[in-house]
Structures are given as C-alpha cells and as structure tokens.
Amino acid sequence: MDVANAEVILRGEYSTSVIADASGRFQFQDITPGSYIIQIQKSPYLLSNIPVDIPKASHKDLGDINLKLNGAISGKVPKEKISTLYGEFEIVVYVDGVPRLPEKNKYGEYTIDHLPTSGDVKIYTVTKTIVFIDNEQYSAKVLEDGEILTEFVPPGIYNSVKVKTTTKEGFLPLSAEGPIVVNSGETRYLSMGD
Numbered sequence: 172m173d174v175a176n177a178e179v180i181l182r183g184e185y186s187t188s189v190i191a192d193a194s195g196r197f198q199f200q201d202i203t204p205g206s207y208i209i210q211i212q213k214s215p216y217l218l219s220n221i222p223v224d225i226p227k228a229s230h231k232d233l234g235d236i237n238l239k240l241n242g243a244i245s246g247k248v249p250k251e252k253i254s255t256l257y258g259e260f261e262i263v264v265y266v267d268g269v270p271r272l273p274e275k276n277k278y279g280e281y282t283i284d285h286l287p288t289s290g291d292v293k294i295y296t297v298t299k300t301i302v303f304i305d306n307e308q309y310s311a312k313v314l315e316d317g318e319i320l321t322e323f324v325p326p327g328i329y330n331s332v333k334v335k336t337t338t339k340e341g342f343l344p345l346s347a348e349g350p351i352v353v354n355s356g357e358t359r360y361l362s363m364g365d
Contacts, residue, residue: 174238177217178270183207186284188271204229211236215243215322216356241323242353244304244332246345246361248317255343256300256313257335265293301335303342319345326355 174195180188184205191197191211204227211219219238225231248256262281264271267290273281298313302321311321311334319334329351333342345361353359 174211174213174217177211177213180210180212181207182210209233211238215320215358216240218323240326240356242326242355243358244302244321244324244345244351244353244361245358246319246332246334248319248334248343250317252336252343253317255336255338257337258313259299261297261299263295263297265291265295267291302345303331303333303335305329305331320358324353326353328352332361 174191175193177191177195178188179191179197180186181199181202184207185203187199189197189199202225204225206222206224209221209223211217211221217238217240219236221233221236223231223233262273264273264283266283271283273283275281300311300313300319302309302311302319304321304324309321309324311319314320321332332345332351334345335341336343351359351361
C-alpha cells in the first residue's frame, strides 16, 4: 500500500498531526519532551500505533517503520432497514487540510488544542455504527445509501459479522457463503442477511 499522504498523529501531552509526503516521510518539530504514541493511518487498511519517548533537546529519527496492513469489511443495509441502525456521530476538524479529532468534555463540548491563529478550518461529521466480527466490537462508518464500511480489520478468517441495531433482536447479520476471509490490503464485500 502506498503510504504517501498517510495521516500521522502524535498523541500525548501535546497532540498534533501531519500528512506524510510522497515517500512516506514525516516530521514533527518543537515537541515537548515526554512519552507519545505515533499513530499512522490511511483508510481503510492502515492503522498503526508506535510508542516513542522524546528526550529533552534531541532530534529523534525513527528510521524505517515496518507497518502491517489490515483489511476491511463492507456491506449494504437494505433501505427499509437503515432506520433501525444503531448510530452515533464523530466530529472531525480539518485545519489546513490536516484532520484533527476534537476532545469532548463531560458537558458535550468539543475542543482542539494548539490551533493556529489563522488558516482554513473545516468541520465534518461522520455517522458511525457498531459492527461485531466474531463478537468483537468494531466502529464502522455509515456511507451513502446504507453502505457500512468497517476499516482496520485484522487479516483472518471470521465466522460472523453483525451490525448493531435498535431493534428487539439488536443486530442485523451480514452474510457470505462459507467462512469470511479478510486479506491484508483488501476490502471484503458482504451481502446483508435477513
């Protein structure tokens, strides 16, 4: 998978994000010393977390980073069942084209730290639902026309995929013939069961 333009997020006491260049290189500058997690993400297959300690007055080169590609599962919910999906939303703020996830406090207010005083700011909401893959919970995006996309699924063979609903049953099964094989760097498309 091409890692050009992958989102790279530095999470810790100070959080910020950058976009990797055409060769996959990235750089953070003027970081407060401390322990951080570097999250490298490119939808729908790449999501990797790397712990890193930044000592005082240093330049740290991580060198080449080996990344594992995940897979994805997609399915379409029939129009008459879309209204039964369990749903929540996520707010994403783009600052000069770089996505930032705001923090939500106990009052439901969203904030983003370390914003520049000027720049292009865009706010988007993403509708999400919950998908159970062999009874393990994943967050999934609800796209246009009822398509569900579950990103960052570890490669493997699975027996059941269910979408959470608000109905008495509590879920809608996604079905496929035989075992559900998810390969690295690929999206497995499933049909919605009844």
